[in-house]
């Protein structure tokens with residue numbers, strides 16, 4: 456009796472485990488993702504980043520809102536997207552630990568590029584518009600940043616501008632092309648008003664996604680041949 460119950464239970468357990476779906480993120484998609492993009496939404500939790508001069512909006516909140524729009528736009532274009540955060544919280548309790556975890560995610564093996572989303576602030580309130588930073592000395596990073604700022608300016612109807620060299624943690628650390636996007640200035644009245652508007656947020660996100668895809672297609676028109684395939 457006891458033995459047959461055991462047998463029955465183990466058959467039940469085996470049949471349960473046998474029907475478990477495979478543990479991959481692509482089970483619902485017919486096509487394997489073409490590219491692997493890591494998205495980093497700046498700040499979060501205790502670290503608000505810049506604060507909107509007129510509305511008091513936290514940069515961390517806009518980074519998440521616009522970042523998620525970028526993520527969906529990239530997924531719609533056939534990318535696999537890994538986010539450094541998916542909610543309003545920081546990644547750790549201290550800035551140092553937060554940046555360490557962010558850095559580890561940004562260096563995940565197999566990525567084609569990384570994109571960090573931020574909002575700008577400056578003492579001169581007339582300064583406005585998006586900017587894209589690449590790691591100074593990185594030709595790939597420069598090409599990615601220029602593709603993104605070109606598509607971003609086109610999407611929001613601004614004159615084209617050059618990508619800027621910089622030396623930031625989020626562009627210095629990854630070994631793949633990396634860009635830091637400053638979507639606009641929270642110190643500028645016009646930019647702040649626009650950045651609060653969902654339709655403008657979507658235009659920013661579509662522009663960033665278009666730029667990333669344009670860069671990746673130039674680099675590898677057939678899609679990545681990494682472990683994701």
Ligand SMILES: [Zn+2]
Nearest residue numbers: 497504573574
């Ligand atoms: Zn920031």
